Amino acid sequence: MDLSLMILLSLVAAPVLYFLARFSKKTAYVLFALIQISLFAYIFFQKESAYTTSVFEIMEGLKFNFGFTPINWYFASIIMLIISMTSVFLISMNNKTPVKVLLLSLMASGAIGATLSMDFLTLIVFWEITTWSSLVFIAIDREKSFEEVLKYVSISAIGTYAMIFALFYILKSFGTVNYLEVASKLEIAPNNTKILIFALFGVMVLAKLGSFPLHIWVRGSYSTSPDEFPILSSALSKIAAYLLFIIVAVIPSSSIFSWLPSIAGVSIVNYLLAWLGGIAIIVGTVMAIRMEEVKELIAFSSVSNAGYIVLALALGGTYGTIGGLMHVLNHALASAAIFMSMAAVAYRTGTTKMHELGGLITRMPVSFATYLVAIISLAGIPPMSGFASKWLIYQQLVKDGLPFLAFAAFFGSIGSFMYVFKPLTGVFLGQLKPEHKNVKEAPFIMLLPMGILTLLTIFWGVLPSNAIAYINRLISYTGGKEIQLTFSKIFALTGQWDSVLVTTVFFVGFIIAFIVFILGKKAKQVDLMDTYTGGEYIYTAELYHFVYRMYRSFDRMFQEWPSMENWLTSLSYKIKELGALLRTLFYPKYPQGYIAVSLLTLLIAFWWLR
């Protein structure tokens, strides 16, 4: 099947699904899932193919160009993997509406078009399809999310206008928008042009990836939107990683900025970008630790992980690039799995506030297992896939000798133990609330995609060489240096990482532990409320669940810190006040006011024209 035909069909499917959903929602959702799975399968099996196609001439010489290169293939298959798994997950969600399936379908086709694009124009057109449909989607069934959508609109408008400006600038100066041609023309362009274009694209990347300083939309739009959105967003924001990879590796930013001074072998522009990533890691981590609602918490963890991706890709180098690309995969898998398990919890209990939940492990064990594996990966602990990417990023930081950026990376990594553990305690462990006594496990159709994502996380954790082999193809396509691999080992600057050995040793340790455990006397099973209480009598499980403000001491350290969101909020108040002042001038309540204003105008006009 032709690529453009596939994307066209995917776009056409959206209204068809809408009308179908008006008759039968279930059928439309099942059909949507089938379409997404077949799209994923189609893209996934195009691994070896390398062809391009262009359609729909917009104006002289400008067409939509799609194609398969290892880069497009990598990003498109990650995004479509998450989207297809989500589409299966959605079949049994509540609140299905025809509009939602229309928007979801548009988002998916936008994402495919954007990641398979071969030039900046196609990228932005399809990306905006995704953005605008997700904008409507966030505000769709909750009133309070309207304000959050405004934040999203304004931030993504900043990014989009920056990118459109860069696009027309490129078109006017170079006469082409194709990635590779732009790359070769940019090499010989004037220095100002290089900086301008890189900065404009950088703004777009930071805005859409949700990285510092354009991260303020992430918390609100994840927490107030329908539960479907954050799951998808973990994939959709990766389009920004695709653009980032294009501007730092395909248009090799290190070579176009070679005339600028460099710090530790990293050109200063890349270094500054890496620092924005580093700040995003710290800000995201600190804020995530302080949140009390799961979706907000994971939203800030997404900011932190977006920071990792920016830092790694901006640093460049073999390990940085490969680590960053692998982190795209790991974070997409882990955050989708986390949001799915939280959506499953919300589906059964109706809340995602941690202090309103607790003890659900006995009621929802599979959701718990999904969450556990995902957080182990997110925290970068072996033997899950998250370790390999963080390990590679550290290798690059050590190689370049950048202790301050390494500080940011370690802060995010160790801080992540804190914030991933809080929902684990709050939602799944601790005391079961009496009103959740009869909660059941999520339906099978929800557990299926969760299980698949979990297995993939474990698979790429035990055999990261498999994922890195794909990335190596991508790296050699862009002319970078490949990393050395064997079946179980990855070789890097400071040594080797033998994932199979470590996993085996861990299981040997586990078996030893199990033998010791079995040899001991059988334990007496007691209730969760039957604990050491210092001699007091406690009967209320709700009060006996410690999670609200779990890290109060950490909070105290950071509560005096400046908050960008508060600053922007007070700025918006100031602007509103200014508007109110102007309104009193130009829209007075009494006719005298109008006369005064018109006299004043006449006087000024007379004086000025005199």
Added chain:
Amino acid sequence: MSILKGAALLILAFFYTVTLEGIARKITARIQRRYGPPFWQNFIDIFKALTKHSISHGFIFDFGVLMAFGGTIATVLFIPAGNLVVFPGLDNVFVVIYLLAIGLLGMAMSSVGSGNPNAGIGIGRALTQMLGYELPFMIVLVGVFFQYKNSSLSDLVNIQIESGQYNAWLMPLGAVVAFISLLGMLGKKPFDVFIAPAEIASGPLVEYSGKYLGMLLIQHSFAVFIEIGLFVNLFLGGGRTIWEFLVKFFAVFFLAVIISSIMPRFRVEQAVKFYWKWPLILSFVQTIIVIVSAGR
């Protein structure tokens, strides 16, 4: 062969660390002008705990203990003890640190899974304090790895032995910072707020009894072996023989114990603020000195 070596290392780690912990009780007692228990008291405690009846709070309570014990045993195997090296070249420091984390995660999960809020408070404090002590330690490690372009423990030991220059002499500030971080890792005073027996009833350990407590006591001994072993190998050049390693190990352990026995206890945010002040600044200074003097 590596199976035999692994078994030998585990047995060594168990007997040596448990003995040392017994001696530590004696040392503390003598500093406080008490007589103190015999040095084999900890063996008695562990054996007794393992053979007693116990209670369980459900699946995750059991599973977490297994994960903690298994993860820590796995980590011990990556610590070279003198010439007893189980996986030469594969004992990457990052692997050791993160593999140790899986044991800690298991323990945290299990104790919070007991439903006792004291355990939750203890784990919250432990994780917060971890953010304090790990950061300076990791920054120092960046310097060490940059210097040698290697992060394998056994290779680092060989390099130090061959050149005759221990990292503690080459990077004195780094060694001091790493030792202060080590006190936090070991949960020695003044950084023992997460187990504070009088405040939160031993925190994470509050619900354990019988074989669970016994396993966690062994797990704690292994964790001590890993943490001090890491310091000895990284900064004191490990050892040519097992004996040399064990002597250095004892010296570090002894120093930690006597410091611990005369210290009061930090509140958790005081501990974190402390780590983020002098140790962190010193670690940056040390790492920058290393990076600049290595001449890139």
